[in-house]
Amino acid sequence: MSEASVAVHADADLLAQAVAARLVVKLLDAQAERGQAAVVLTGGRIAAAVYRAVGALPAKDAVDWSRVDFWWGDERFLPAGDPERNETQARAALLDALPVAPERIHPMPPSDAGLDPEEAAAQYAAELARAARPGTAALPHFDVLMLGVGEDGHVASVFPEHPVHYESRPVSAVRGSPKPPPVRITLTLPTINTAEEVWLVAGGADKAHAVGMALAGAGPVQIPAAGVQGTSRTLWLLDRAAAATVPARFRSLR
């Protein structure tokens, strides 16, 4: 497990551009090492800005997008194509414009697929297991997993004090989400923490309290972002407003 590090950018626009540039480089490095790459996408406002920024980068054409697997960290359990789905957002902001391999896009099941949320979560866990190295793991290798951070400190759809914290399966249905919509599907924190690199991306003053609490060592049940650690790297990517209460010991890393 890795120690957290923090990078701060002047504003949300520069943050999105910097994360986009990092993502392209990370995918290039992964493809150079492994011949392919796997990224776990997130949802929310800053994520959409990052996806748009990737789409605008000339260097994106250096990535072999047909050898990138796209997974999701969480999903709002809504019908296919609903604009509030994280999948719909990522497709519109980036994936539809890239030469991706359709079979390497792995959205979480929508609510109109004939499955209840628990069945949908189990189906996603089975899809992850199929992509794992046979006999060695229940999950694929994730080169980078991106997370937004909620004002309450939630990551993916792991919310403060929610029973999902006690779920032992790798993917969980979430009922009674405090943020709409109330039904969701999420990777659990132990699953998130199998990723090689986890990037927590947050912009705006409304995120400052949660970011500060997480980096100050809050408990993960109270502030789920505090429970996130990549196996090689845990990187907080912030704008100045979101970084306002980052503890002093991280300041030299800015």
Ligand SMILES: O=C1O[C@H](COP(=O)(O)O)[C@@H](O)[C@H](O)[C@H]1O
């Ligand atoms: O509902 C969700 O919210 C968070 C954060 O979204 P933001 O708009 O406040 O940045 C997001 O990371 C998560 O994937 C999503 O389902």
